[in-house]
Amino acid sequence: MTIVDAVAEPLPRAVIDxxxxxxxxxxxxxxxxxAExxxxxxxxxxxxxxxxxAEAGLEAGATSLAVLEVPAGLVLRRAGIGVPILAWLHGADTDWRAAIEADIELGVSAVWQLEAIAAAGADRPAVVHLKVDTGLSRNGATRADWPGLVDAAxxxxxxxxxxxxxAWSHLADASIADDEAALAEFRDAVAEAERHGARFxxxxxxxxxAGIRMPEARFDFVRLGIAAYGFSPFDDSTGAELGLVPVMRLEAPVTEVHVGGTTHARIAIGYGDGVPTLGIAKTxxxxxxxHCPVIAVEVDHMLIDAGAGRVAVGDTAVLFGPGDSGEVTAEKYADWAETIADEMVTGVSARVPRVYVS
Structure with missing residues (x-):
């Protein structure tokens, strides 16, 4: 094969619509x-x-935001976002006082977290959401510990x-029957807390x-996650079938073209950028x-087989997107890689520039 052209310092990009x-x-x-x-x-x-x-979601009708860690909530507050923000993943080094004084609402799963809040010495009360575990076992007080958490709060x-x-919880989303059982468990935990004097x-x-398929679980608001980004939370339907549009398009330029019995092209994105190596035989x-088969995924490049097609350095290859131009979606790419669309988009490395369009 002969290298007929090449270009230096190309960049992939994630286009965010x-x-x-x-x-x-x-x-x-x-x-x-x-429900909000x-x-x-x-x-x-x-x-x-x-x-x-965050800004686009609030413009579209969301009334509050959820983050995992307090530092992300502080970033939102410093940017001038004033809506309610909930953070619930805490560790020994959580800056409780900064969170409280920035009016970040705190998911609380254990008495030690309440003790840390009390020791923080903030100048205002902490707004807390008491979490009970209803079967996911991610966090949340067990039913045995729930009365003690409520009493301490x-x-x-x-x-x-x-x-x-x-009061709140996470559903395991394992099956409809499991979610219905968890809903009953949640209602029972709320009733128990109210018997202890809580007025949520x-x-x-x-x-x-559950927000989509289980109206009885919506209560006062639904925490909208991966569906907001265009992907189905279900195994038996796609985002498109739910009326959703993928928000991210991942693309990269051609950097080299090798002409031989067939045309091979190298594009400037690889596993260092978050492209999975699993399933490349299908990709x-x-x-x-x-649609050009992927031959190999390297740390910062992919090699593809362009067949007899005409390809030039600088042409754009699309790994996944909304599908309106014929590209696969992240859901399809995730199937090839034996993972989920959540991992595909979240795994795109921070070194890949995000380009925002409206």
Missing amino acids: LAALRRNVAHLSARFAP TMLAVKADAYGHGLLPI LALQERGIVRVRA EVLHLAASS TVLLNGR
Whole structure:
């Protein structure tokens, strides 16, 4: 083979369509009503970019935001975002005082977290959401520990240290029967807390999956996660079938063209950028209107077989996108890689520039 052309320092890019994000959020918010929508922007908004996604989601009808860690909530506050923000993944080094004084609401799963809040010495009460485990076993108080958590929170509320705003949980989404059992468990836990004197302002249980298929689990608001980004939370349907549009398009330029019995092209993206190596025997990219098989994935490049097609350095190969130009979606790419669309988009490396369009 002969290298006929090459280019230096090319960059892949993740094109983020904010109009698609707004459409998804508006579509689902209308479906969830009268429940409100809390947009989950955890993990840098599933790799799409924290601030642009938060702002677009709020413009489209979300009324609050969910992050995992307090630092992400502080970034949102410093950017001037004033809506309720919930953070619930805490460790020994959580800056409780900064969170409280920035009015970041705190998911609380254990008494030690309440003790840390009390020791923080903040100048205002912490707004807390008490979490009970209903079967996911990710976090949340067990039913055995739940009464003690409620009592400890109410004692701090009496002292003006916390304001108990919500009870909440996560569904395991393992099956309809499991979710119905978890819903009953949640209702029972809320009733038990009320017998102990709790008066919750709001309740929340459903994320994307139950928000779509389980209206009785919506309560006061739905935590809208991966569906906002255009992907189905179900195994038996696609995002398109739910009326959703993928927000991210991942693409990279051709950097080398090798002409021989067939044309091989090298494109500037690899596993260092988050491209999975599993399933490459099935994988294709869209290049000049043709689906070209992937031959190999390297740290910062992919080699593809362009067959007899005409290819030039600088042409754009699309790994996945909304599908409107013939490219596969991240859901399809995830099938090839034996994973889920959530991992495909969240795994796109931070070194890949995000380009925002509307």
